Amino acid sequence: MDFANQIILVSAGLITFSIFAGVLSSRIGAPLLLVFLAFGMLAGEDGPGGIVFNDxxxxxxxxxxxxxxxxxxxxxxxxxxxxxxxxxxxxxxxxxxxxxxxxxxxxxxxxxxxxxxxxxxxxxxxxxxxxxxxxxxxxxxxxxxxxxxxxxxxxxxxxxxxxxxxxxxxxxxxxxxxxxxxxxxxxxxxxxxxxxxxxxxxxxxxxxxxxxxxxxxxxxxxxxxxxxxxxxxxxxxxxxxxxxxxxxxxxxxxxxxxxxxxxxxxxxxxxxxxxxxxxxxxxxxxxxxxxxxxxxxxxxxxxxxxxxxxxxxxxxxxxxxxxxxxxxxxxxxxxxxxxxxxxxxxxxxxxxxxxxxxxxxxxxxxxxxxxxxxxxxxxxxxxxxxxxxxxxxxxxxPPRPTPNRRVELDLPAGKGKSVVAYTVDPMSLLLRRGVNRLPLPMGTTVISVMRDGVVRTEGFDRGVEPGDVVMMLTTAEMIPTLDRLFGARRMRGQAKEAGMVDFVLEGSASAALVADMYGLAFEAEERELTLEEFMRSRLGKDIKEGARTRVGGIVLAAIQVQDGSVRQVGLDLDPPQEENLLTQFRLRWRAALGALRELFIADDPRGPF
CATH class of the missing domain: 1.20.1530.20 (Na+/H+ antiporter like fold)
Incomplete structure (x- = not known):
């Protein structure tokens, strides 16, 4: 009995201490699996642990x-x-x-x-x-x-x-x-x-x-x-x-x-x-x-x-x-x-x-x-x-934005359907569009929006506020897409990461269908094309991965190009605004003044002069 208890004690202790050691080592970038391996060596017969194991x-x-x-x-x-x-x-x-x-x-x-x-x-x-x-x-x-x-x-x-x-x-x-x-x-x-x-x-x-x-x-x-x-x-x-x-x-x-x-x-x-x-x-x-x-x-x-x-x-x-x-x-x-x-x-x-x-x-x-x-x-x-x-x-x-809080509930009879509840982040893309205008992934339905404990099942055109809880019916494969929608897109004043997109679409998709789903302002003749044909009509035959074209306030990017064909197209719903040199100079000047103010004034208990 004592031997069995000792085995349990040693096993649980090794696992627990190795996890703690892994958490600490991750702060210096050490590979976690290396930590587990090294911890086992330290616990062995040549280490402080002195455990003899050769079976x-x-x-x-x-x-x-x-x-x-x-x-x-x-x-x-x-x-x-x-x-x-x-x-x-x-x-x-x-x-x-x-x-x-x-x-x-x-x-x-x-x-x-x-x-x-x-x-x-x-x-x-x-x-x-x-x-x-x-x-x-x-x-x-x-x-x-x-x-x-x-x-x-x-x-x-x-x-x-x-x-x-x-x-x-x-x-x-x-x-x-x-x-x-x-x-x-x-x-x-x-x-x-x-x-x-x-x-x-x-x-x-x-x-x-x-x-x-x-x-x-x-x-x-x-x-x-x-x-x-x-x-x-x-x-x-x-x-x-x-x-x-x-x-x-x-x-x-x-x-x-x-x-x-x-x-x-x-x-x-x-x-x-x-x-x-x-x-x-x-x-x-x-x-x-x-x-x-x-x-x-x-x-x-x-x-x-x-x-x-x-x-x-x-x-x-x-x-x-x-x-x-x-x-x-x-x-x-x-x-x-x-x-x-x-x-x-x-x-x-x-x-x-x-x-x-x-x-x-x-x-x-x-x-x-x-x-x-x-x-x-x-x-x-x-x-x-x-x-x-x-x-x-x-x-x-660039890293994907992650949601502040997400709760999932499987539906046993739904064969893969889940009810997902998200808390709206202050920097979420949702705050820029009403829920009924949001390009939700296929197979996703908004069930309700809860604010201050009050559940609303209609009137989604009024949009949402930070802290609202949005409940949806969706499938497991759509959750990463929803994470990008409900997560914080970036900190205020921070430039958008190069190459970041909100959705990835197949190049064979109908331009008309995509335009209707995402509110894109395609010309009448462009609606008859596939996305791949549309990208080539805008960017020419020699398209490189990362090439982008703007449609109104939205940008389409060539994500995957093989043998000159655009296999996947990225959709950026919130692209950085095109700025002229004067605007860029003004922004940089304001940022410099803000930095000086923080350095010399912000910490002064007397406040600004």
């Missing part, structure tokens, strides 16, 4: 469980739009890219460590994939917004490349332990069949399981608190069944989460929040455990050559792989460089490093230690600099 079997079991939960949450949050934007480049990176990275790193490991070829390429396979947890959370934790195609490529690559790394690791473990000869035709065919079954089986079981989870959530009448537990349990069932069938359970659970997250279902908010919390817990537990597993004193003898492999991976192997895989997809040099830099390694390489140890590969402890050093180097060097790299590569977008 690789338990680490593999817990790591599999945690990674499955993380990938399920990643699938829930991956939209169809992300798949459409980045399917080609992400799949190439997740397959050919992992193989090429593993081969290049294997060559470096062979030279720096003198490993046998099987062990050298095994190390390459272990660190060959980017880490979904590291990428998802470093891109989203601080609200970093990237160009849509760049963000989609990074997120989708990290979500689907783990199965390839796992397959390569298991295949090379078989070569190292059982002496399988890949040059032999029968062994090569066996490996090819294993690969096809891993990928295709994972996709099949994930799709079937995902729709089974969706049907169960929508058909069963349960307490609202049970739906998230049901979804998570069924997702793990899909993972375990697929693994038992010899296919990739990690790919299957990602696909199951994707299907659930992109179809209407009950308890959307509860499932999303529960999955987010469980994914956080899984990551904290996974990184702490991997930190406990390593012995820092064992890293010292191999530190320098391991850092050499890490730098080779970051500065040579990853860039070469990205250039080779992305050249057919028309990424700009800056976008390619940024995608190359965000090749983050996290807990997955450490988790994969336990497989050779469990399988009895000779020198496997060294492979595990080298993988650990590579992960630390990646999180410190790349993870710490992701925001700065995004600005340098010019792929960062």
């Amino acid at each position: 690789y079997g338990v680490a593999y079991f817990v790591g599999s469980f945690a990674l499955a939960l993380i990938l399920f949450d990643g699938g829930l949050r991956t939209s169809r739009e992300t798949i459409n934007r980045a399917f080609g480049p992400s799949i190439i990176l997740a397959t050919i890219g992992v193989v090429l990275t593993a081969a290049l790193v294997g060559l470096a490991a062979k030279f720096l460590f003198g490993f046998g070829w099987a062990e050298a390429f095994l190390l390459g396979a272990i660190v060959g994939s980017t880490d979904a947890a590291a990428v998802f959370f470093l891109l989203h934790l601080h609200g970093l917004r990237l160009k849509p195609r760049v963000a989609a490529t990074l997120e989708l690559e990290s979500g689907v490349n783990d199965p390839m790394a796992i397959f390569l690791t298991l295949a090379l473990v078989g070569v190292a332990v059982h002496g399988r000869n890949v040059a032999d035709v029968s062994d090569a065919l066996d490996l090819l069949w294993d690969f096809l079954w891993q990928m295709l089986g994972g996709l099949f079981f994930g799709a079937v399981g995902g729709y089974a989870v969706l049907r169960a959530v929508n058909r069963l009448q349960l307490s609202s608190g049970l739906y998230p537990i049901l979804a998570g349990a069924l997702g793990l069932l899909v993972f375990a069944f697929t693994q038992s069938a010899g296919a990739s359970g990690f790919l299957a659970i990602f696909v199951a989460g994707f299907i659930l997250g992109n179809n209407q279902h009950r308890a959307t908010t509860e499932i999303s929040r529960f999955s987010d919390g469980v994914a956080w817990l899984a990551q904290i537990g996974m990184f702490l455990m991997m930190g406990l597993l390593v012995t820092p004193s064992a890293l010292l003898p191999i530190l320098l050559p391991a850092l050499g492999v890490a730098f080779f991976l970051i500065f040579i192997a990853r860039p070469v792989t990205i250039l080779a895989c992305l050249w057919p997809f028309s990424f700009t040099p800056r976008e390619t460089a940024f995608i190359s830099w965000v090749g983050l390694r996290g807990a997955v390489p450490i988790f994969l490093g336990t497989i050779p140890v469990i399988s009895g590969v000779e020198g496997a402890e060294v492979l595990f230690s080298v993988a650990y050093v590579i992960v630390l180097a990646s999180l410190v060097l790349q993870g710490w600099t992701v925001p700065y790299a995004a600005r340098l590569a010019e792929v960062e977008l």
Whole structure:
């Protein structure tokens, strides 16, 4: 009994203190996952904690469980739009890219460590994939917004490349332990069949399981608190069944989460929040455990050559792989460089490093230690600099305005419909237009407006005031758009961020329909065009991303341009006013006088002269 209580005490204490340490470290920009990993090392046998943990079997079991939960949450949050934007480049990176990275790193490991070829390429396979947890959370934790195609490529690559790394690791473990000869035709065919079954089986079981989870959530009448537990349990069932069938359970659970997250279902908010919390817990537990597993004193003898492999991976192997895989997809040099830099390694390489140890590969402890050093180097060097790299590569977008307060209520019988209540911010776009004139997203209906405790269900033409509570019926996918409407657009007197738009529309949309919805003053002949045709008529054939044209008091911007065609058009309902030089001079002069007044007069208790 005392032993069980001590386990609970130590586990809860580690998680609690690591969270507090993460909160403090975030103020200096440290990657949160690095903090969890370092905290686990401090709690280990070489640190002040003195906890001895060297059970690789338990680490593999817990790591599999945690990674499955993380990938399920990643699938829930991956939209169809992300798949459409980045399917080609992400799949190439997740397959050919992992193989090429593993081969290049294997060559470096062979030279720096003198490993046998099987062990050298095994190390390459272990660190060959980017880490979904590291990428998802470093891109989203601080609200970093990237160009849509760049963000989609990074997120989708990290979500689907783990199965390839796992397959390569298991295949090379078989070569190292059982002496399988890949040059032999029968062994090569066996490996090819294993690969096809891993990928295709994972996709099949994930799709079937995902729709089974969706049907169960929508058909069963349960307490609202049970739906998230049901979804998570069924997702793990899909993972375990697929693994038992010899296919990739990690790919299957990602696909199951994707299907659930992109179809209407009950308890959307509860499932999303529960999955987010469980994914956080899984990551904290996974990184702490991997930190406990390593012995820092064992890293010292191999530190320098391991850092050499890490730098080779970051500065040579990853860039070469990205250039080779992305050249057919028309990424700009800056976008390619940024995608190359965000090749983050996290807990997955450490988790994969336990497989050779469990399988009895000779020198496997060294492979595990080298993988650990590579992960630390990646999180410190790349993870710490992701925001700065995004600005340098010019792929960062302005942050979206966020609502002051938002309350959501799922409708169990509404199949994805939610009632959302927003408190109107003093700097919200709503204050510039009446509710009945606001371009609300499709499928959104205003139910009521409450002011000073009095509910109003009509007369919306009178507009709203700061502090009013607006209640609407909408769908989950429209909530980010509503966030932009109800959030503070900018501080008073602050210039509008370059490139910021309020809505993103498809270029194939009818100009007449858009004009009627958003109150645009198109000419009669322009109403017959699509938005793509309208933009080309205004801006010419050689349109560049970011090109803008004004229609009355509204600006249309080319957000996504491919092969000369405008695929997406941004709508800026509150563009900065065009100012002549005299007006700009007057504004700057007033700002300078205001600054002088604050400096010399505002703090004087006697007030102004």
